[in-house]
Amino acid sequence: MATPGTLPLHRSKPLKAEVIHCFHCGETCTGQIEFDNYAFCCDGCQFVYKLLKDNDLCNYYDLSNTPGIKVKGNYAAEKFAYLDNQEVQQKLVRFTDGKQSHVSLSLPQMHCASCVWLLENLHVLQQGIIYSKVNFNNKEIVVAFELELTSLRKVIELLSYVGYEPYISLNDSEKKRPKSISRQQFYKIGVAGFCFSNIMMLSFPEYFSSGDIQQAFLKHLFTYLNLFLSLPVFFYSASDFFISACKGLKQKWLNIDAPIALSILITFSRSVYEVVSGTGAGYFDSMSGIVLFMLVGRWFQNKTYDAFSFDRDYKSYFPLGVTRIKEQREECIPINALEKGDRILVRSNEMIPADAIVINGEGNIDYSFVSGENLPVLKRPGELIYAGAKQLSGRIELEVVKPVSQSYITQLWNNNDIFREQKNKDKSFVHPWSRYFTAILFSITAIASVYWYVVDAHKVFYALTAALIVACPCSLLLSSSFTFGNMLRHFGKSKLYLKNASVIEALARINTVVFDKTGTLTFSAKAQIDFEGKPLSDEECSLLYSVVSQSVHPLSRLLTDYLLHQHPVQALTISQFAEKAGQGMEALVNETPIRVGSFAFVKGFRKERSTSATEVWIAIDSSVRGCFFIRNQYRNGVNEMVQKLEERSYDLHVLSGDNSAEKEALQQFFGQQIPLLFHQTPQDKLEYIKHLQQTSATKRVLMLGDGLNDAGSLQQSDVGIAVAENTSQFTPACDAILDSSKVGMLDAFLQYARSGKRVVSISFTLSILYNIVGLSFALQAKLSPMVAAILMPLSSITIVTFVTIATSIAARRNGVQ
Structure with a gap:
């Protein structure tokens, strides 16, 4: 950890210098303050420096030349007093469970890597802050803090003191603040355009006279006017290229802007030399043209990116239904149709889809997905439950109090380090190729420059500048990012919702597929059900219905629907509900013990039984009453999907x-040679997948499960896909969510993923060919720098257009659209 005594000497200015800059923010000091042999422009900047020094965080100043934000004075103690108000806190806080709270804030002052570093180390500066995560693109920060040790007010005061006062608007708290459009890009294009056009106009005499202007006074006047007009282009319009290149060099990396900045610098320096020495008129027209066309190209390129961008909001990941209670009737509706004031029903192990108040029942709420706290929280009628929580036992009725906040759940799914192990963390296969592109470019350009210096020194300038500009490493990186970005959109349209783009490459490497049966290959809501045993009375059916209706297990949902339509049942008071994954459930209903589940769970011992159906045994008041025999119906397209996977040499399991009742039916689909394992517990499934992965280093396993009993195996697999039907069941262990109606398309999804890799390879090859052709002309001094500046952004736009069209065609061929 750096200390003030070990900071680089270039960070401070001698206090006796004529112009003294603030050590923290870099602004000119007027009436500076001296501390630790450094100068500060105000008390605020000095305070932040002392704060960082006291917490041993002074290496913040090593990350950028002037990383700090100017702190405009000390904040009054009561400036943020309004944040102590409970109503205000409810509008700003996104989650709280009484122990910790999460808040998302907009920080428009964020500008560089040092800002990110400091903001993600807030936990060092203030006790009670658990973590802080920065979204640099959106200039936002999410802070989690413990309520016993700090408060929302103290967190925001800390941010303000260090120079990042959040943007807080309470007038429209439920709407996103519109992003402010930076006009700097347009100003720079305007300045470059104005100067370029005038330089061209003043250069016409030079063009038409072939450099031989008879009036010496006019020749010098036009030349120096061009030099004057080139100054704002060089120092203002082109500044972003130099800043970006310098930041890359500080990180010991040659980024995309390094060759562009070098080309502009060489062109400008050469032109100034010719003008001052009187040996020529310079190349100010080329220099200003390079900057103008590069800026316009970047702007148009960004507009193209926006047109093809894929905004993954909550509807992208959660096409799932929620049970709404309307006019005493239960109905399944899509989550995006849920509105404030709706009454919803949440069963055991279902996720709460929106902030809601408990109306009936008691919630045993698991907030671990949101807060990391594993201890369940008891919620009684009248209490608020936040979206993202999971009901652990029984069913509860809720009233929605806020619009669906799935966007926050999506953020948690992607960013919560508590649950996310680094799956599919390998970089795209194109990265090793593109990594050293700029270094290779500099080497080739240097060799060509030496060659032309020996052969024809006049052509060195043209060859050097054109080569530095025309080469485009960005198109190499765009090959993968835009291919996979557009593929995410097509996967989403076919109701396969991927966690991120890296899952696509993981899907392309899959060679082994493991299927769960119940709720995955079979319908969750369709089956033939028969009961064997002592006939059940209507009262006993109501007791049984009250228990099975608490669960979201596919078999429980089938029994719930069966009892509801076959008997006049009603929900009764239930307590001590407990569900054991892969075994069954038990509860007290009107003080009567009910047990529902497997033979071993209900009877207390295991016994092999040969039946042609899945068995669900029941015991009422400790007396075994009989068994429901459930014969599954397989989903449409499963047979064809299995055949295609076998034809393409996938290893299937x-x-x-459940028991082996469905063995014969499964063998009709999969054949006699495919491994079929029954009576598998969640741990058995996890161990089986781990064993498959350990048998061969080339094994890439996909697990397709219903997300209920398969969380461990979904996490263990290389790609875990949770199949979802009319339920808000969700697990962070999965890499994708697949609508149950699209299970039969699994082979098409895998083929589309593989075609994506081919598209990336083709576009990557095209990009390499473009660079080879462009460099061949540039190194021969046959390509002007201005034309090169037009071609560079054009190549990026071409690549984006190609991969978009190619992935759309591949989607159509594979039926993924």
């Missing part, structure tokens, strides 16, 4: 927590 089936794991089921």
